[in-house]
Amino acid sequence: MGLLNLFRRTPTFRHGVHPMEHKEQTAHLAIRRLPFAPTIYVPLAQHIGAPALALVKPGQEVVRGEPIAEAGGFVSVPMHAPVTGIVRSVDHLVPTAAGPKTPAIVIDTYEASTQEVLYGREQDLSTLSREALIEAVKASGMVGLGGAAFPSHVKLLPPEGKVIDTLIINGCECEPYLTCDHRVMLEQTDRLIAGIRTIMRATGAKRAIIGVEDNKLDAVQAIREKLPEDGVISCEAVETKYPQGAEKMLISSLLKREVPSGGLPVDIGVAVYNVGTLAQLGELIPHSQGLIERVVTVSGPGVGKPGNYLVPIGTPLSFLMDQVKSSSDANEVIVGGPMMGMTVASLSVPITKGVSGVVVFEQAAEDQRERPVHPCIKCGACLDACPINLNPSMLGQLASVRHYETMESEYHLNDCFECGCCSYVCPSNIPLTQYFRIAKSVNREARAAAA
């Protein structure tokens, strides 16, 4: 083993890019609590799947931690009150980072209300059946905190005939600027391991591997110190590279297995969870509590007090921006990381369960400066960057002449997961990823119209 290790390089996937990390601003800062905003906006659709259904009425008093909406279907989760206060509305329209407005429950926070969560009761997990565990996960309202916002309990029920043998825990956090997962791994190691245990039981997985990028070796060490003796959970360093944290990439780095095109990790016996998700589950499930806050990295040149903040779900960006002293020159606020996140058009957008970071830029920095767009010079940089091995240059040329169908039928458009590597490297500054998003949505609409 020792000798073998000498010859083994840090596991990784093929291609990808190395953007500047910009993590030093916040990586050393412990998680801090953000005060309650005077008004909280909890959107009913902040996860992938059917929106939740409100359980409360305007004028009703709610206690922090109390359920305020129930799951609207199997692929859906309940919501819990992030603050103690009075419900003002249950169908107020708030803007989202993605653009369209969505109904939200609005709560006016009681001044000086306590941070403590009084709601919930202790439960002994060891006595729970698998089904009861899955129910408990669903009741917590947990979704993927890494950004996907996919309801966590759905992954626990593999389709007929599929078995999950390995649990992969994603601690890569490959987006520049973001450090919230890093802090969670350092500060909430016990909760993380408790969460892994729970999910292993719920899935029946035989082993669990935590993959952490090798720019966070302190986290690897912190976790390894706490690993249980039985050896079913391990922690592996993987190469620091974007998008190492993408599900498919991490699986091939750690297991050398590929998720089939158009398929899911479960097809090859794998379930992937983000470290933040499991750390939260490890804390919430034993107390049968719901997800009401999350750690958010707030960083970037436009932030005066960058850091990792524990933010109540539903806190409007404007309140957050005031708290972190965002500069008055801020001209771009990104929800998520700078590689895959979205620029918001309005600061009324609330923090939702899937928001891992808020990055604020002032005047364009060196690596995000606007440049003229040139024709493709066929340099091939995008081919060398695409982790899926697509041909973004060809796809881009087809997109510019609107041959969207050919892109799909012959150049595997639907395998593109919009990581942005191709756009990032393109010296001609062609907005390739944006082209692909448009092409996909046009194809989707065409299919819907035909059906």
Add this chain to the structure above:
Amino acid sequence: MSRKQKKVVEIRTSPHLKKAISVEQIMRNVVYALLPVCGWSVYQFGLSALVLILVTILSCVLTESLFCRLSGRPNSVGDFSVIITGMLLALTLPPGFPLWMAAVAGFMAIGLGKALFGGLGYNVMNPALVGRAFVQAAFPVAITTWTPGFTEGRFLEFIPSSLALPFMSPVDTADWVKSHAVDGFTGATPLALQKFEHVTTSTMDLLTGSVSGSAGEASALLIFVCGLYLAFRKMMDWRIPAAVFLGAALISGPLHLMNPEIYPSPLFVILSGGLMLGAMFMATDMVISPMTPRGVWLYGIVIGVLTVIIRQFGGLTEGVMYAILVANALSPLIASVTQPRIYGATKKGAES
């Protein structure tokens, strides 16, 4: 809410970061890499080479501007790619090439080789080589007239043929060469010497460029070093020249072993003629080479092999130009048969 929403003005889509390398930067670095090669050429051949380079650049720039204006595209001279074409073109011509012909070559390089296809990124062949191929056909005598380097007074006077008037009978440089040539100058390039007289030029002379030949094929070593600079800055695909040399060696090696009298050694093949310049600066032209990882190897090997075949078995001593033009034409085909397997595709293809 105390903040004004109007402050958030930029709405862009991800990724919000860009690698700090642009087309202009790549092109500018190619220009830097070519400057020493041009400099050496001027040092070797003097005033004629200097003016030759300036004329082709000027001609290319003017042609590009003209076509941009005609087609209503924004003027693209600023992206430096035309300057590269101008420099490369000059480097493939004999140093004493009549300047008016050089101007025609520049016009053809851009007009026929690039603008016709829609400008930067759309051409299908290397514009400089298109320009050279045109003048090769149009002015066969002038393009095979070589003059010696390092002549006295080369910085003060032109090689007489440079100043030939358009469409007049060609100037005979024989007398000038006789009066200026260092001992033993035959006017033949190392390739011609080797092919027709079986005289091999020493490797040292090839490396340093103490041979006759076109303005820029002189010092193989210098061209190699300049190419390395680009490869190190990741602005050139090193696999292409490597594949060209490999292809050339693969075919010239066995031939040389069979009959060293007639067939030169791989080293000679690689160092002589325009192969070094072609492999480093023309075959690597991004626009017209394939992008697929296996495709670049195949493409380079095709160039290397074709070069040797044309040199040895064709009527031309200068095979590189045609080899690259042919490979350019094959490039889309090469790319399409070397598409890499995508992530997660099953063995039978993504459909199954």
